[in-house]
Amino acid sequence: MTTDTERKTTGRLADEVRIREVLQDRAAATAERDAGRFLAHCAPEFVDFSLAPPLQFKGPQALDRQALEAWYATWEGRIEVTLTQVEITAGDEVAFAHSINLMSGTKADGFEVRLWSRATVGLRRIDGVWKITHEHSSVPFLMDGSGLAALDLTP
Known part of the structure; x- marks a missing residue:
């Protein structure tokens, strides 16, 4: 007989797999320059603290397919x-x-470009599907007063 704890653990592991799939699919959508697929994983109230200015993008501004496609156009080949x-x-x-x-x-x-960055993603289960509600990306900067990004770091 399966206990409540075992069911809950199994459910959490399944959720982690689904969330990992969401994150991997967004990475694949970027490689394939598929803005619609990339944005489909985001909730309507999505907030993005991106590497690029401004300080934040919210809701429709954060889900701007044309802006994402314009960024894709600044690249040659796969990203x-x-x-x-x-x-x-x-x-x-x-x-x-x-x-x-x-x-x-x-x-x-x-x-x-070869850029390491840090990402934190918040998700909510909406109608049984994990949707991204918040993303925060960052690059460390040098603390020597120059304010320059530390682009030579690797994990």
Whole structure:
């Protein structure tokens, strides 16, 4: 006979798998430049603390397909996003994940990008589906007074 604790643990593991699939599918959508697929994982009230200005994007501003497609257009070929050190904590209705991510590819001007960043994602279960409600991405900066991003760090 299965106990309530065993059922709950099995459910949490299944939720973690589903959330990992959401995160992986968003990375794949970026590689394939599929803005609709990327944004489909976001809740309508999505808030994004992105690497790019402004300080935050909220709701429709954060779900702007044309803006995302315009960003994709600044790249030549695939934009690879590799998620590493992914940690997921899931409750019944709310979850969060954090990871260290590598983005690499070639910008339209030929500049080769290899950028490590940190990401934290908040999710809610909406109608039985895990949707991203908040994302925060960051790059460490040098604490020497220069304010420069520390782009040479690796995990």
